[in-house]
Amino acid sequence: MTLGGLGFGIVAWGKYLVPQGPYVQDREELKSSASEREVLIESLERGSKLIERRSFLAKLLGASVAAFGVITLFPFIRSLGPQPKKMLFVTNWKKGSALVRSDGTKVRATDLEVGGILTVFPEGHAGGAISQTVLIRPSFQDIVTKPGRESWGPQGYLAYSKVCTHAGCPVGLYQELTQQLLCPCHQSLFDVMTGANPVFGPAPRPLPQLPLEIDSQGYLRAQAGYDEPIGPGFWERA
Amino acid sequence: MNYKPIDWADERLGIAKFSRKSLNKIFPDHWSFMLGEIAMYSFFVLLGTGVFLTLFFVPSTADTIYHGSYAPLDGHVVSQAYASTLNLSFNVRAGLVMRQMHHWAANVFVAAIVVHLLRIFFTGAFRKPREINWLIGSLLLMMAILEGFLGYSLPDDLISGTGIRIAYSITLSIPVVGSYLASFLFGGQFPGNSIIPRFYTIHILLIPALMAGLLGAHLAIMWHQKHTQFKGKGRTENNVVGVAMWPAYALQAGGFFFLTAAVLAALGGLVQINPIWMYGQYIPYKVSYAVQPDWYMGWLDGALRLFPSWEITGFGHMIPTIFFPAVLLPGVTFGLLMAWPWIERWFTKDYEAHNLLDNPRDSAWRTSIGVGVMAFYMVLFFASSTDVLANAFSLSLNFVLWAFRVLIFVIPPVAAYVAYKVAREASSAPKAGKPRKAMVVFRSPEGEYSAEESGPRLEVDMKFSALHGSEPKPLPEEAKLHGNEAEGGVTLENPASSRSSVTAVIPQEIEEQPDGGSGANQVPRGTPGAGGGLFSPHNWKMPKGRKDSEEEK
Numbered sequence: 001m002t003l004g005g006l007g008f009g010i011v012a013w014g015k016y017l018v019p020q021g022p023y024v025q026d027r028e029e030l031k032s033s034a035s036e037r038e039v040l041i042e043s044l045e046r047g048s049k050l051i052e053r054r055s056f057l058a059k060l061l062g063a064s065v066a067a068f069g070v071i072t073l074f075p076f077i078r079s080l081g082p083q084p085k086k087m088l089f090v091t092n093w094k095k096g097s098a099l100v101r102s103d104g105t106k107v108r109a110t111d112l113e114v115g116g117i118l119t120v121f122p123e124g125h126a127g128g129a130i131s132q133t134v135l136i137r138p139s140f141q142d143i144v145t146k147p148g149r150e151s152w153g154p155q156g157y158l159a160y161s162k163v164c165t166h167a168g169c170p171v172g173l174y175q176e177l178t179q180q181l182l183c184p185c186h187q188s189l190f191d192v193m194t195g196a197n198p199v200f201g202p203a204p205r206p207l208p209q210l211p212l213e214i215d216s217q218g219y220l221r222a223q224a225g226y227d228e229p230i231g232p233g234f235w236e237r238a
Numbered sequence: 239m240n241y242k243p244i245d246w247a248d249e250r251l252g253i254a255k256f257s258r259k260s261l262n263k264i265f266p267d268h269w270s271f272m273l274g275e276i277a278m279y280s281f282f283v284l285l286g287t288g289v290f291l292t293l294f295f296v297p298s299t300a301d302t303i304y305h306g307s308y309a310p311l312d313g314h315v316v317s318q319a320y321a322s323t324l325n326l327s328f329n330v331r332a333g334l335v336m337r338q339m340h341h342w343a344a345n346v347f348v349a350a351i352v353v354h355l356l357r358i359f360f361t362g363a364f365r366k367p368r369e370i371n372w373l374i375g376s377l378l379l380m381m382a383i384l385e386g387f388l389g390y391s392l393p394d395d396l397i398s399g400t401g402i403r404i405a406y407s408i409t410l411s412i413p414v415v416g417s418y419l420a421s422f423l424f425g426g427q428f429p430g431n432s433i434i435p436r437f438y439t440i441h442i443l444l445i446p447a448l449m450a451g452l453l454g455a456h457l458a459i460m461w462h463q464k465h466t467q468f469k470g471k472g473r474t475e476n477n478v479v480g481v482a483m484w485p486a487y488a489l490q491a492g493g494f495f496f497l498t499a500a501v502l503a504a505l506g507g508l509v510q511i512n513p514i515w516m517y518g519q520y521i522p523y524k525v526s527y528a529v530q531p532d533w534y535m536g537w538l539d540g541a542l543r544l545f546p547s548w549e550i551t552g553f554g555h556m557i558p559t560i561f562f563p564a565v566l567l568p569g570v571t572f573g574l575l576m577a578w579p580w581i582e583r584w585f586t587k588d589y590e591a592h593n594l595l596d597n598p599r600d601s602a603w604r605t606s607i608g609v610g611v612m613a614f615y616m617v618l619f620f621a622s623s624t625d626v627l628a629n630a631f632s633l634s635l636n637f638v639l640w641a642f643r644v645l646i647f648v649i650p651p652v653a654a655y656v657a658y659k660v661a662r663e664a665s666s667a668p669k670a671g672k673p674r675k676a677m678v679v680f681r682s683p684e685g686e687y688s689a690e691e692s693g694p695r696l697e698v699d700m701k702f703s704a705l706h707g708s709e710p711k712p713l714p715e716e717a718k719l720h721g722n723e724a725e726g727g728v729t730l731e732n733p734a735s736s737r738s739s740v741t742a743v744i745p746q747e748i749e750e751q752p753d754g755g756s757g758a759n760q761v762p763r764g765t766p767g768a769g770g771g772l773f774s775p776h777n778w779k780m781p782k783g784r785k786d787s788e789e790e791k
Contacts, residue, residue: 022480187624
């Protein structure tokens with residue numbers, strides 16, 4: 001209110017109580033006169049000739065400035081973060097990793113009802129952003145497994161990376177009716193029954209599948225880690 | 239009045255010359271010239287509220303247990319960034335209104351820049367000699383968008399955290415250097431603990447400093463080059479017609495700052511924005527429905543949704559699909575934006591300097607291209623809410639997405655075509671606005687008819703005046719200065735005489751009709767007693783001349 005009152009008052013004063021003109025003013029030419037430019041060029045040349053005369057010194061100066069720049073820049077960049085190396089190719093899933101919930105408790109094969117869904121992590125890395133995996137027990141059993149994945153889904157369990165292959169959002173919404181996973185960021189749809197193939201939207205690749213097994217005590221474990229890099233693409237990915 | 243301080247400062251700094259010029263600087267007056275001002279004033283509000291926020295915000299992702307006044311989250315483990323944002327919203331006096339003002343000001347800031355840019359574009363104000371300021375302005379726009387995104391990301395809430403995740407993926411998608419860039423920016427793999435503190439430093443230090451510097455340069459160059467002005471009576475390529483800096487413009491602009499701040503304060507105080515306590519802390523495996531960024535990121539989000547799932551692989555390398563909509567598209571957008579003055583010159587071969595603005599309808603090609611490009615980004619913007627639209631209208635997501643994929647190719651050309659046609663048909667006729675002359679028919683006593691051309695009719699002239707303002711004149715003080723110098727033997731071109739040939743658009747008869755005569759012209763309109771009343775933006779000639787002459791008597 002105060003700000004508005006001040007504003008109105010001052011603007012009204014400026015608009016109605018003081019002369020408005022219109023007044024006119026000439027534009028001065030921005031361009032300088034030709035002689036002025038000539039003098040500028042001559043002054044520049046006078047200076048640069050003085051420096052060029054000692055060209056070796058000048059080159060030495062340039063080289064040392066460049067060297068100094070590299071010397072300071074390199075440690076700065078290197079301390080910003082590690083080199084990526086294999087970082088983007090691996091997750092924390094290993095052979096035999098038990099599946100745990102976000103609170104760290106292990107998942108038994110009997111824990112999930114048919115039609116259920118759960119977000120799981122490798123044991124010791126609960127809540128991890130990269131290893132997050134969605135565990136689903138689809139409600140009907142006509143699963144179309146891809147060649148070589150026949151043994152990956154014991155008792156109708158399927159586990160896919162929860163990181164969208166488009167822009168990396170968690171593929172969080174499960175539509176039980178159509179057996180599809182939806183990414184709420186950019187609306188990519190993945191078909192759970194056919195190996196999480198993208199059926200709609202901008203996602204380019206299926207979600208990687210995690211091979212599962214059930215150990216002798218009835219806990220769900222990973223047969224191995226993911227066989228391909230998870231999440232969105234990058235340059236080094238073949 | 240005490241003039242001692244002026245003498246004191248002038249003897250030490252020589253301020254008289256510069257200040258005299260500044261106080262007497264003429265600002266052309268048009269509502270659209272205030273758009274840039276809105277942006278600048280929002281920037282000031284951002285600086286002020288931003289400093290306040292830094293006093294209470296803790297840029298850290300370290301875990302803490304929340305025990306604040308917001309009961310639903312009591313006892314939850316959250317990051318310090320999130321907890322401190324809640325605290326400054328609920329437990330710091332005026333904290334919430336400051337935070338919401340900051341957020342609103344950021345939205346208004348970018349919006350004002352965009353509309354200001356459109357004004358510059360459609361009126362051709364970017365042409366020689368103002369290309370440098372066009373570049374600086376484009377840089378400022380890019381920085382404002384980036385700065386907005388960084389600030390939006392700081393509270394570490396669920397929605398902004400998802401945004402950071404997408405930003406990581408986008409960085410990753412850049413060919414050759416992507417994975418290195420992402421790793422160096424995030425200090426390792428996503429999410430890490432470095433990103434919030436780093437964003438904070440960039441947000442409060444690096445970009446504001448750069449923006450302040452660029453804004454200073456933007457203003458200084460504008461000041462030096464002087465404003466552009468629309469075509470109108472007495473306005474030429476070589477003069478500036480408008481109100482004087484002191485006191486009219488200073489009061490109007492200063493008051494306008496308060497008005498802008500008042501609107502932002504009202505928005506911040508009354509309209510809720512970004513209630514992060516409803517979204518919750520960012521947890522990487524959680525996600526919310528209808529995730530949307532601030533409005534100025536909408537076009538990027540829309541592009542991400544519309545672009546097909548093409549991914550290029552070969553030679554052991556990959557160009558990820560999001561590279562095209564999220565890296566290439568902004569790159570091309572801002573590249574073309576900055577290159578526009580040169581692109582247009584390449585087509586028009588117009589190498590002249592321009593101080594008079596184009597009316598958008600008079601440059602149909604430029605207007606139609608601008609409208610087409612605008613339409614393109616509008617479609618992208620609306621595409622960022624495909625899911626919300628599908629829900630609202632009970633359509634399938636599939637249909638909405640494909641509709642947008644078609645519309646993105648259909649709407650821009652159609653909009654451009656319509657704009658072109660409208661501009662062509664609305665363009666001013668060559669003689670529009672000029673006073674027309676009436677034919678007066680006489681009948682002689684013998685019954686013979688003869689026709690004679692009269693002077694322009696008064697009403698026509700009054701309309702013309704109302705349209706284009708009244709005759710401009712130099713400031714009284716400036717005239718005195720020129721006079722004195724001329725007497726002192728300095729040969730100076732007399733500005734008044736050089737202008738008169740240009741400004742005498744209205745035929746002489748009108749000037750001489752009231753008994754005031756041309757002498758009335760010298761009295762600045764609106765000086766106390768000269769009749770510049772409340773409704774005098776465009777004073778009409780007749781009544782004013784009469785009043786002036788009464789004064790003189």
